[in-house]
Amino acid sequence: MIERNPKRSEDSPLRRNLTKLRRNKAAVFGSTLILIYLIVALLAPVLFPGNPSAPNLVRSLERPSLKNPLGTDELGRSILGRIIHGSRVSLLIALGVVLVGLMIGVPLGLVSGYYGGKIDFGIQRVTDTLLAFPGFLLALGLVSVLGVGLKNTIISVGISMVPIYIRLVRGCALSVREQTYVEAARAVGTRDSAILFRHILPNVMVPITIQTSLGMGTAILFAAGLGFLGIGVQPPTPEWGAMLGSGRAYLFHAPHVATFPGIAIFLAVLGFNLAGDGLRDVLDPRFRL
């Protein structure tokens, strides 16, 4: 009998997947972008000490220079500083939004898929209704009900993602619940709650992880969209979408005011999308579209 060490690391699935992920250039690029944003967000007070929102009208609309590498906005605030501090806002929104989506969407999807019948019918008709609206429109509508601000942006965009999670998790739960091991778990007397969260949920984690990574990109984009329209996070909080919106007025004689926040949004969304695609390729090739 060959002695085997179950904790042997060379063939652990995690390590194998990390190796695969490392070979995927797009995924590496995406993850690097996310990592840079994370570091910037964490070190924001060190990278740009002081208040990014304090106006300095003498320096209004200056072009990029050594002192202000990305120039200044209409109130003379450093755009670089506001982008750096804005990364905190955007990542917070991304995280908050997927949390709202997960916390509401995953349990509902599990219950809907596992129990079926009338419960499923009810949840799915509501989901259908929500999915009939384009996601951004839904978020827009919710903001008009809830009002502007950071918290409401997170809630609105989060709720607009709920139906996506419900559908995804329900579909997976439907196929997992038919597995013999779920029947076996019931045959030893396992409670429904334990079957849902201990037996079914871990089996649907892969699609949920992928959707979450892709969802963060979408969340940043939606939140920036709301900010751009002036109904998202409100100034003077440095938010990329709002910066883009206020820079629009100076597009012709000070294009840097709108350009750099736009690039920041673009790179963040790109990072999450590439990382999400990479994760999907590594974790579950069947989900490749």
Add this chain to the structure above:
Amino acid sequence: MPQSWNDVEVSEVAEQEKLLTVSNLRTRFRIYEGIVTAVDGIDFEVYRGETLGVVGESGCGKSVTALSILRLLASPPAEIEGAVLFKDTDLLRLSLDELREIRGNAISMIFQEPMTSLNPVLTIGEQISEAIRLHQGLGRQEAWDKAVEMLKLVQIPSPDMRAHEYPHQLSGGMRQRAMIAMALACHPQLLLADEPTTALDVTIQAQIVDLMEHLKEEFEASIVLITHNLGLIAEMAERVLVMYTGKVVEEGRVEDLFEEPLHPYTRGLLESIPWIGKKVKTGRRQLQEIPGIVPSLLEMPEGCRFHPRCTQARDICSKEEPPLVWKNGRRVLCWLWK
């Protein structure tokens, strides 16, 4: 209960205690095409410490019977009627919470496919200790130790290491052992084994059979062994139920049934077993088969359901349902013995 049960009790099972009494169990599925009666009013008993074999072709209601006993069928579409008395409790009338106390504790089940009956994302140890923690109120560590002990009992080598492994790291035979360990972890009084060896190769089958026999003795459990493998029945069971299209067509002690099958269907099943030296003994070269196939549950033949395939069918067989005939402590559902 019919008078004739007394005949059965003359035999050695006489003093034994009834563990499970199934009476007039009927399981229907309401589906788009109509109502399908998968189990059609069956009666049987399981005595303490015995192994009851249930045989029949695919689709005759064997598995549905087992699943109905523990009410593991989704309802709707399934509708279960009748009574399933476990000692004095009717399992069909318990609340789900009360039933959960019995599942895996007093009655547990082994499934056919060891490949799919263990959860791929949980370790073997986690899955076995889950059952233990549910019913015995042990702490995490104690339950884990008990799980390792169970793995050792089902003769899995280096059990403490195996407990940390996931199902995909185990072979089919090992997985079935792990499944048995899980089913027996709470020392059930009744084990429903649904084709426990079908998915395994022959040498592993023999090991699993030995193991189940051994553990049955050790835990003094009763087993309901569902299979289409008559060899396995001969090996393990003391009494046999033969099922056809959701009905029990014959019941008897295993020796009697193999010696002198009463129902033409039972005879057909026995004749379709290949064995070495058959030609010498019977002078027949070809393996016998039962002509035709099991009828669709939606289009049951009139009268005896077996008559279109029966070599001894008479006029009456296609007209009237066959009577239940008691003969020397055995029962058979056939016009031949009236």
